[in-house]
Amino acid sequence: MDTALIIGGTRFIGRHLTEELLDSGYDVTLFNRGTRENPFADHDDVSQYTGDRTSGAALKEANEAVAPDLVVDCVAYYPGEVDMAVDVFDDVEAYVYISSGAAYEPDTIPKREDETALRPCSEEQAVDDSHETYGARKAEGDRIVFEAAEEGVNAMSVRPTIVYGPYDYTGRYKYWVDRIKSSDRVLAPGDGTNIHHLVSVYNTVRAIRQVGEHGVPGEAYNAGDHRVLTLRELLEQTADAVGADPEFVWANGRELAEAELAPTDFPLYNPNVHILSTEKLKAIGWAPVTPAESIERTVPWDGETERDPGPDRAAEQEVLDSL
CATH class of the missing domain: 3.90.25 (UDP-galactose 4-epimerase; domain 1)
Known part of the structure; x- marks a missing residue:
């Protein structure tokens, strides 16, 4: 793979992911509304495609214009957005959805991808914008990724815990x-x-790239500092x-x-206590700092x-x- 489309890309995780992919030889296109300053505006290997990620037509136009091998969805906060994306990007080599460790039910230690239950998500929660429903919405996005993979889409999920690093706007x-x-x-x-359990942004973007290049469709991978x-x-x-x-x-x-x-x-x-097992990610070659x-x-x-x-x-x- 040598062409990547990042949905988002200018704030925190997406900004570091752009640098990670550039260092790995990718040509990168950022898909966003263009309302924030683009830190890569002068970079020859980074393009920007302006559009609204909540619009299926805009996503389809970006897919046709860029023809990406890898798509990373950094800003899918609602299940409907994931459902739209896996439909549009059903032909790419890898679609990676950024989920969250908050998708898990809270009581298991450590939380393992293929064992720990995900939070349920009601129809009301799926469209709610409160902090309380964040984990449920991410969990439903994961389930959509798994269903899409069963239908032949090369879709995977990365579940980071709380991410820290430069440009973290949460403070x-x-x-x-x-x-x-x-x-x-x-x-x-x-x-x-x-x-x-925390995860540095450097380990997060390494995880995303590793999953995009070596992950298995229909699988989720936890990301946390080793x-x-x-x-x-x-x-x-x-x-x-x-x-x-x-x-x-x-x-x-x-x-x-x-x-x-x-x-x-x-x-x-x-x-x-909140701990994610990272054994599955390590098994596909992830090398954390x-x-x-x-x-x-x-x-x-x-x-x-x-x-x-x-x-x-x-x-x-x-x-x-x-x-």
Whole structure:
């Protein structure tokens, strides 16, 4: 394969995926509405096709104009969008749908692609735009991919857990980087043993390319960093990469409640252990970088984010002053 069409491509995962594919010798076309600045506007091997991904006619025109070998769908948030895409791209060598680890039912540890149940998705959830239905909608997109593969479409799914790295517009990891850079004392929830499996954007895009080139139609592949870090380990490795030595002040739920805070107000804290098995991805040749390397490459990024996650600074300081 040497020609790729990325649906999306200018923000976070798609931006890094474009670089990954360029480094692997692909000619890349970005399909999006053109409402955001294109960081690859001056790159000879990157083209842009402007259109609305919710339009089947626009997707079909892009497919005919580009004739891609590989299609990566970075911005399919509703099952109907996936259903439309697998119909339009039924002739490509690989269609890769970016799903999510949130597609799984929550209680299994670790979550395995061929064993762990997916969340159900009602008709109402399939068209809802709330955070609460995100996992259900991604799960339904997976089921559409599996059905399309049974009908002969070379469709596959990648399920990343929470992704971190430069250009992450959610600000979830950057919240901690900023606190560590700016504070001598950093408030953190719990006792540091909380585990929510993360995946660097570098490992995510390597996974997407590997699945596109070597994945099996009708299969899903989890993507998570090869080593799972506790929240304490994540913050300590981040501090090492920053070159700082703050005091991490761990506060339990009762202590946080004094300032009307809860542990879940802090980014990357999950009260339930969340781990994805990555054995299936490794079996097709995925070679991940370490969390330490990913963190080292991420902390220098100081760009703007679209969200400002985390507690109010005054509330944080109130808890710090009490401990």
